[in-house]
Amino acid sequence: MPEAPWIKSYPAPARWDAPLPLSPVYEILDTAAAQFGDRPAVEFMGKRATYRQLHALANRAAKGFQQLGVRPGVHVGLFLPNTPHYLVAFFGVLKAGGVVVNYSPLDAAQVLAHKVEDSETSILVTLDLPMLLPQMEPLVGHGPLRTLVVGGLADLARFPEFEGPHEDAKPDANGRVSFDALLANDGAYTPYPIGDPAETLAVLQYTGGTTGLPKGAMLTHGNLTAATSQYIETTKVDPPVLIPGEERTLLVLPLFHIYSLTAVMLLCVRLGAEMVIHIRFELEAVMKDLAEKKITVFMGVPTMFTALVSYPGLRELDLTSMKYTASGGAPLPLEVQQRFKEITGSELNEGWGMTETSPSGTFSPMRGMRKPGSCGIPVPGATLKFASVQEPNTYVPLGERGEICIKGPNVMKGYWKNPEATADAMTPDGFLRTGDVAYMDEDGFVFIVDRIKDMLLCGGFNVYPRNIEEAIYTHPSVAEVSVIGIPDEYRGQSPKAFIALKSGAAPFTIEEIKEFLKDKLGKHEMVQVIEFRDSLPKTPVGKILKTALYEEEAKRRASAAETATV
Amino acid sequence: MLVRSIEPSDEESYRAILESTTAEDRYCRFFHRVDHFDPAEVHRFVETNPDIAGMIAFEGPVPLGAAHAVRLDAESAELAIVVARNARHLGVGVALLEALIACLKERGFHRLLACALRENHAFEHLAKRAGFHVEQADGATFRWVLALTADESAAGR
Numbered sequence: 001m002p003e004a005p006w007i008k009s010y011p012a013p014a015r016w017d018a019p020l021p022l023s024p025v026y027e028i029l030d031t032a033a034a035q036f037g038d039r040p041a042v043e044f045m046g047k048r049a050t051y052r053q054l055h056a057l058a059n060r061a062a063k064g065f066q067q068l069g070v071r072p073g074v075h076v077g078l079f080l081p082n083t084p085h086y087l088v089a090f091f092g093v094l095k096a097g098g099v100v101v102n103y104s105p106l107d108a109a110q111v112l113a114h115k116v117e118d119s120e121t122s123i124l125v126t127l128d129l130p131m132l133l134p135q136m137e138p139l140v141g142h143g144p145l146r147t148l149v150v151g152g153l154a155d156l157a158r159f160p161e162f163e164g165p166h167e168d169a170k171p172d173a174n175g176r177v178s179f180d181a182l183l184a185n186d187g188a189y190t191p192y193p194i195g196d197p198a199e200t201l202a203v204l205q206y207t208g209g210t211t212g213l214p215k216g217a218m219l220t221h222g223n224l225t226a227a228t229s230q231y232i233e234t235t236k237v238d239p240p241v242l243i244p245g246e247e248r249t250l251l252v253l254p255l256f257h258i259y260s261l262t263a264v265m266l267l268c269v270r271l272g273a274e275m276v277i278h279i280r281f282e283l284e285a286v287m288k289d290l291a292e293k294k295i296t297v298f299m300g301v302p303t304m305f306t307a308l309v310s311y312p313g314l315r316e317l318d319l320t321s322m323k324y325t326a327s328g329g330a331p332l333p334l335e336v337q338q339r340f341k342e343i344t345g346s347e348l349n350e351g352w353g354m355t356e357t358s359p360s361g362t363f364s365p366m367r368g369m370r371k372p373g374s375c376g377i378p379v380p381g382a383t384l385k386f387a388s389v390q391e392p393n394t395y396v397p398l399g400e401r402g403e404i405c406i407k408g409p410n411v412m413k414g415y416w417k418n419p420e421a422t423a424d425a426m427t428p429d430g431f432l433r434t435g436d437v438a439y440m441d442e443d444g445f446v447f448i449v450d451r452i453k454d455m456l457l458c459g460g461f462n463v464y465p466r467n468i469e470e471a472i473y474t475h476p477s478v479a480e481v482s483v484i485g486i487p488d489e490y491r492g493q494s495p496k497a498f499i500a501l502k503s504g505a506a507p508f509t510i511e512e513i514k515e516f517l518k519d520k521l522g523k524h525e526m527v528q529v530i531e532f533r534d535s536l537p538k539t540p541v542g543k544i545l546k547t548a549l550y551e552e553e554a555k556r557r558a559s560a561a562e563t564a565t566v
Numbered sequence: 567m568l569v570r571s572i573e574p575s576d577e578e579s580y581r582a583i584l585e586s587t588t589a590e591d592r593y594c595r596f597f598h599r600v601d602h603f604d605p606a607e608v609h610r611f612v613e614t615n616p617d618i619a620g621m622i623a624f625e626g627p628v629p630l631g632a633a634h635a636v637r638l639d640a641e642s643a644e645l646a647i648v649v650a651r652n653a654r655h656l657g658v659g660v661a662l663l664e665a666l667i668a669c670l671k672e673r674g675f676h677r678l679l680a681c682a683l684r685e686n687h688a689f690e691h692l693a694k695r696a697g698f699h700v701e702q703a704d705g706a707t708f709r710w711v712l713a714l715t716a717d718e719s720a721a722g723r
């Protein structure tokens with residue numbers, strides 16, 4: 001393959017070989033506070049904090065965490081929705097010397113228990129919301145989890161000052177300490193030198209797999225600061241579009257997801273941008289804020305942009321303030337991309353990446369050459385090669401299809417306590433195997449064509465059919481089950497289960513199986529459609545033929561579409 | 567180790583091999599979760615059938631593994647192989663596959679195909695050693711092919 005064909009497609013002044021200095025992640029906030037101290041950093045439910053105030057809260061959280069025993073090597077879980085608590089706790093943990101472990105409120109109970117155990121989370125920050133606290137309370141004292149730091153939306157009455165008497169943060173008899181108590185100090189925490197940023201762990205970000213329980217991707221301080229710098233570099237154009245200290249974003253992607261963590265939170269803190277935080281995606285509220293608050297930077301997933309361009313009152317809204325928008329998590333339908341440009345006048349940028357790449361991988365240049373259907377060119381400092389699908393230890397020439405393999409400062413250190421999975425994910429020359437099959441054209445643009453993992457993309461989340469099959473199989477009436485992805489206009493894909501029942505067993509409804517599965521599957525991976533069969537299609541030796549199920553489903557849809565159009 | 571053609575009297579031994587496997591082994595074998603084995607299916611793989619060739623391996627009275635090839639068409643058959651949990655890394659798979667290939671050649675088959683999950687590295691190792699190559703990569707699975715005749719090899723099929 002010719003050496004780095006993408007370099008010539010970099011629009012000046014962005015450079016593929018731009019320096020990407022590695023540093024402690026918390027220095028991003030320190031620098032923003034020094035440069036943009038009086039600028040608004042966060043707005044949430046009508047309350048605002050400046051960068052100086054956010055910085056002070058992070059310092060107080062750091063001291064509070066240290067009073068609870070956080071130091072290098074201690075893992076602190078964040079089981080939080082999008083509220084200011086996340087930002088304060090995230091930077092606080094890192095400043096205290098600890099490692100952040102992200103937890104998803106969408107996860108099923110058994111996955112949460114696995115993550116606590118596997119990650120060795122000893123302290124966890126959460127809110128007293130019905131969907132959060134009751135999930136974690138039973139895990140305290142059983143295994144590594146000893147302390148819960150519990151906040152609430154009521155805390156926001158005291159945000160951002162959190163004034164009160166100083167006292168040491170100390171857990172009660174149930175292992176609980178309030179978020180207030182975490183901040184009840186002067187912020188004079190003890191800084192720890194982090195050593196080599198490329199080696200020192202900052203975040204354990206769990207990611208699913210085709211088999212077994214999720215694995216913890218070890219993202220270092222260097223990975224996250226490099227990824228942030230990569231995003232900064234890819235947004236450089238002449239004249240500049242993004243002006244440090246002048247931008248405003250709407251932060252609605254979940255912060256426990258790597259896309260939101262890096263491409264929204266860290267990028268925006270680095271830019272000194274104001275983050276208007278939404279706890280969840282509610283279209284009406286999002287549209288109102290996009291227009292009224294003159295949002296300039298907005299990152300989302302295709303599901304959000306599909307909803308946005310279909311919004312009934314769109315014509316009455318002025319969205320021309322949006323200067324930089326990007327979609328990730330799943331392929332973006334071309335018609336949505338085009339419609340978005342018509343409405344806002346700005347390009348909707350698309351990229352590709354994954355948890356293990358922190359998550360940047362490719363980006364669409366903001367100016368110059370763009371190619372429909374492509375997820376863009378490699379981000380600064382990242383090299384892509386394409387491994388033969390048939391012979392994974394050989395690379396294919398430029399233009400041929402192969403598994404994307406990536407190397408760069410943003411690529412994870414490995415999987416936590418799982419050297420076997422780490423070795424399996426790496427090529428002999430140190431590139432990460434991604435599982436996505438693509439080709440690169442002569443200009444360095446990447447076109448994704450297939451996936452070699454049995455994985456679905458549902459509303460921007462990776463969903464593994466095997467996990468769903470395993471959960472459905474535990475139903476006493478089920479003899480055989482196979483799950484495939486079916487097209488979903490809104491979520492991209494949805495899981496559909498084909499089920500053969502045991503002899504004499506009565507069929508069940510989709511509502512009944514959802515109720516049965518609610519403790520076993522996350523909300524994002526819940527099966528949406530079921531179909532009963534006497535038996536599932538198999539090869540002569542008895543292997544289930546998923547390809548036959550996909551083909552049958554495609555034929556049925558094509559036939560339904562024909563019927564609808566005659 | 568004794569490797570011989572499977573017989574109807576091997577039904578319990580074949581069942582014991584299947585039941586000794588891990589959930590992961592069974593997923594690799596059947597591409598779905600299997601905890602209970604349908605007696606009719608177990609029987610199908612030990613009965614005398616012109617469209618199925620089967621081999622079984624024993625160490626003394628202990629069954630170690632079984633390999634089958636089921637006819638796809640006049641010239642091709644599909645491979646399935648299973649090794650008991652405690653008999654891995656002893657060369658059981660290699661011995662079974664060699665015996666099965668010899669049997670298929672005798673019966674006049676030209677090609678042996680195998681569908682395997684991409685992540686099934688144990689089979690990948692075995693297949694490469696026996697001379698299989700990947701004919702098709704279909705998402706999460708590979709279709710491996712072994713030419714059983716010189717003509718097939720020459721044709722690169």
